[in-house]
Amino acid sequence: MKTYTKKLTYIGAGCGVVLFAVFGLLPGSFLGGVMGLNIAGMLLGLPLASGVVSRLIVAASMVTGVMVSGIMFITASSLAGWIVGTVVDAITAEKKDLATAEHK
Incomplete structure (x- = not known):
């Protein structure tokens, strides 16, 4: 019975990856980099020197920003696909139940 739910969840996840x-x-990388600059500035003082520690902080925050952005897009689109699939499954189940009730 859960055929449309599973299929549309996977389709939603694929659309989320593309989106x-x-x-x-790019925005996830930019926002993460800005947060990394702010964190490194608070920890090491401004203006930032071009040392290894400040670069590592900025790089780690950029990766974190990209990962959070990806999680948000993929989770939201998978959830939307799952909701649509659940609704479609419920509608088709009602139609199948009505068709079997008419034959009996």
Whole structure:
């Protein structure tokens, strides 16, 4: 019975990956980098020197920003696909129940 739910969840996840690649990768990197600069500035003082520690902090926060952006896009689109699939399954189950009731 759960055929549409599973299929549409996977389709939603695929759409989320595409949307993330188009709209989320660069902004996630930018926002993570800005947060990394702020964190490194608080820890090491401003202006930042071009040392290894400050670069590691900024790089780690950029990776974190990209990962959070990806999680948000993929989770939201998978959830939307799951909801649509559940609704479609419920509608088709009602139609099947009505068709079997008419034959009896």
